[in-house]
Amino acid sequence: MKKKNWIVIALCVAIVGMGIGFAALAQNLQISATANITGEWDVRIVDVSTTCGGGIGDGVFVAPPSFDGTSATFEVDLPHPGAYATFCMLLGNYGNIPARLNSITGITAANSSAPSEIQVSVGIRGWNGNFRTVDITENTIISIPGGAVSHPVGNSDMTTDHVIYVRVEWIVEDGIESVIPDVTTKTATINLNYVQHT
Numbered sequence: 001m002k003k004k005n006w007i008v009i010a011l012c013v014a015i016v017g018m019g020i021g022f023a024a025l026a027q028n029l030q031i032s033a034t035a036n037i038t039g040e041w042d043v044r045i046v047d048v049s050t051t052c053g054g055g056i057g058d059g060v061f062v063a064p065p066s067f068d069g070t071s072a073t074f075e076v077d078l079p080h081p082g083a084y085a086t087f088c089m090l091l092g093n094y095g096n097i098p099a100r101l102n103s104i105t106g107i108t109a110a111n112s113s114a115p116s117e118i119q120v121s122v123g124i125r126g127w128n129g130n131f132r133t134v135d136i137t138e139n140t141i142i143s144i145p146g147g148a149v150s151h152p153v154g155n156s157d158m159t160t161d162h163v164i165y166v167r168v169e170w171i172v173e174d175g176i177e178s179v180i181p182d183v184t185t186k187t188a189t190i191n192l193n194y195v196q197h198t
Contacts, residue, residue, distance in 0.1 A: 042095035043194040044069035052088040052165070059085025059168060062185065070194070071106075075187040076168045078118055081180075084169035089192070091164065100197040101164070110188030115181035120188055123165045166190055 048065045058079060065074040065087050076085045093099050110120040168186055 039097045040095035041097050041099075041196075043091070043093045043099040045072060045089050045192065046092040047090045048072050048087055049090070050085070050087045052086070052163070057085055058083035061085060061087070071189050071191045072166070073187075073189040074166070074168070075185060076118075077185045078168065078170040079184060081117070081170050081172045084167060086165055086167045089164045089166070089190075091192070098197040099194045101192055102195040103193045104164070104190060105193065106188060106190045110186065110190075113186075113188070115183055115186065117170055117179070117181060118184070118186040119169055119171050120186070120190075121167045121169070122190065123167065164192070 045067045048067045050061055050064065060077045060079070062075040062077055065072050067073070067089065072087075072089050074087060078085065091101070104122055107120050107122060168188075170184070
């Protein structure tokens with residue numbers, strides 16, 4: 001029995017000794033650092049033009065489209081079924097944080113408002129220069145690198161992924177005679193939502 005007691009006591013002393021030794025050898029490590037964030041967020045609509053994307057067709061802009069950094073407002077009069085008008089929004093990133101166009105809103109509201117025969121669609125310019133409608137209402141990835149700005153309208157080197165085209169058209173359904181509404185003017189505001197491109 002005495003032998004077992006001495007073994008238990010020796011083990012307890014060894015454990016306490018290891019604890020003291022570990023405490024003596026343990027050290028706190030402190031790291032101090034300073035981070036400077038120099039990112040600048042400045043993504044906006046640079047210009048709006050009615051002379052791009054196939055021109056204005058038979059449509060008449062009641063006034064030139066107006067715009068601010070994130071939205072463009074327009075009013076178009078379409079004189080007959082099949083008439084259309086287009087304009088484009090040139091996007092620029094004057095900051096140094098890469099950005100992407102995440103969503104476009106206002107299209108659904110514009111298409112549900114009277115006259116319903118006149119519909120709004122949004123697209124980008126295809127490689128052949130023609131208007132191409134794309135679904136850019138949800139999770140769009142139109143990348144705009146930091147410091148990238150669209151070239152002026154009319155420049156053949158215009159960066160296509162920085163230009164959003166809006167088309168307003170009096171839709172004609174095959175085999176259905178168009179009903180002429182009392183009002184042939186459509187007014188709408190298109191809003192762009194940008195997020196950081198990671």
